[in-house]
Amino acid sequence: MTETAKPWTQPMPEAQFARMREILAAPSPVGLEGAMTYGVLKPYLESFAPQGWHIHQFLGHAGIVLDTHPGQDEMFTAMVVGHADKIRLQVRSIGEDGKVWVDSDSFLPGTLIGHEVVLFSEDPESPGQYRRLEGGTVEALGAIHFAEEAVRRGDKGVKKEQLYLELQIHGEEKKKQVEALGIRPGDPILLDRPIRRGFSPDTFYGAYLDNGLGCFVTAEAARLVAEAGGPRNIRLLFAMASYEEIGRFGSRVFAGELEPDALIAVDVNQDYAAAPGVSDKRFQPLAMGEGFTFSCGAIASEQLNAVIQRVAGEQGIPFQRDVAGRDTGTDGMAGVLASVDCAAASIGMPIRNMHTISEAGHTGDVLAATHAVAATLQDLDGRDDGTGRLREALRDGHPRLDQAEGLSHQCSR
Missing domain, CATH: 3.40.630.10 (Zn peptidases)
Known part of the structure; x- marks a missing residue:
């Protein structure tokens, strides 16, 4: 050869x-x-x-x-x-304001902020069958305006307990809106990033x-x-x-x-x-x-x-x-x-x-x-x-x- x-x-x-x-x-x-x-x-x-x-x-x-x-x-x-x-995130609980709180598994919390994900929800009416939910992002702080000064400076990081899935829920009874989708604790969440060829020759990147x-x-x-x-x-x-x-x-x-x-x-x-x-x-x-x-x-x-x-x-x-x-x-x-x-x-x-x-x-x-x-x-x-x-x-x-x-x-x- x-x-x-x-x-x-x-x-x-x-x-x-x-x-x-x-x-x-x-x-x-x-x-x-x-x-x-x-x-x-x-x-x-x-x-x-x-x-x-x-x-x-x-x-x-x-x-x-x-x-x-x-x-x-x-x-x-x-x-x-x-x-x-x-490795995946999992739904941990659902808040009254419609936030879907998640566990970070083997991810560093700070690496997840702002990224699009896909949630796979088991159908409560048909256990073992899953539905795919797109359009959510992982968040923790919301906006810089609401972060404490140490976080703004970078002296303090994001805790895993702060992570939630943002589904843009609004209106009345936000928690019930999420629950009506059948989202439940334990549902898995994956990062939405397929691989693609990289900038440098013969490289590639993605999740x-x-x-x-x-x-x-x-x-x-x-x-x-x-x-x-x-x-x-x-x-x-x-x-x-x-x-x-x-x-x-x-x-x-x-x-x-x-x-x-x-x-x-x-x-x-x-x-x-x-x-x-x-x-x-x-x-x-x-x-x-x-x-x-x-x-x-x-x-x-x-x-x-x-x-x-x-x-x-x-x-x-x-x-x-x-x-x-x-x-x-x-x-x-x-x-x-x-x-x-x-x-x-x-x-x-x-x-x-x-x-x-x-x-x-x-x-x-x-x-x-x-x-x-x-x-x-x-x-x-x-x-x-x-x-x-x-x-x-x-x-x-x-x-x-x-x-x-x-x-x-x-x-x-």
Whole structure:
């Protein structure tokens, strides 16, 4: 493959960008992920899956798993996981003046002010059916004229308890007007901002890159593997999980049910190099546009990381080394949380402004992650002959620091 032919060095094709936009736009708040998994991802996976591949569905949540060898539990099994759930606001209560008070979930309150949202109201007459309400904005202070002086100066911020949805309700009995719409506590609210291409080359921005991007990469890696003929010796599971934002519950169900031998989580990561006010914290300077990331530490398997690094290096796919500490913060923890013995890895794509309406990413990083995942899976497939050889290699191949070679100063002259 020539340098100019490498997809991660080129602009993402418009058809592929449109597919990414469709996945990220699907309204899939925590607990209601079916719009992304069933509405967008399942039909796409079915469009290229060879005969014999199977999509698993589940009772307790709307996660899905594309399985290349259903029922063949004796095969070495590798799972790739993105998560479809989005953080959301929720209706908390309705005020007498028509204000719809909301919980901010995992958003910074100040990042929400003035943004348009969509409220999904469950029909009280038909539980389980939802209506879509547009035209509202998130507010907290109303106008600068009503804010205390410390807030005007910027010395004091907005508290989450101040957030409300402005529906422009007026007239008599404002609370009853809202209640007549069927709006009730618990109804989810999503930011209304689809992604679009950014100002700088190969960039894009919008809401909910976290973590429709992981699902997009997982689906695109599945397509690449299918187009290459599919795995011959190992079983692959391409998973779109739920509940990650509240504790990685969906992915641990996947791991518990399907018991993979290896698990690769795909999620967004931070662009620490551009993050405001963090330079003195000495984070690893991960940067948007410099390739995908892989985590070291926590439960990350050094053996699986070695494969990812080697394969990426052989194909010229740019990557960055991240530090996980005691928790990857991603679905990479699914196996150990489900008490399943598997080699785990966590890869990501650096983005800016995470958990805001203006998250920003680089298509080159997304394509680098996609091709790195596909190449890693194909490499694992090539290392197994169907006899358990790869499982044995992982069991016996753990690095031994007592066998580490001595290292002396490398003269720069």
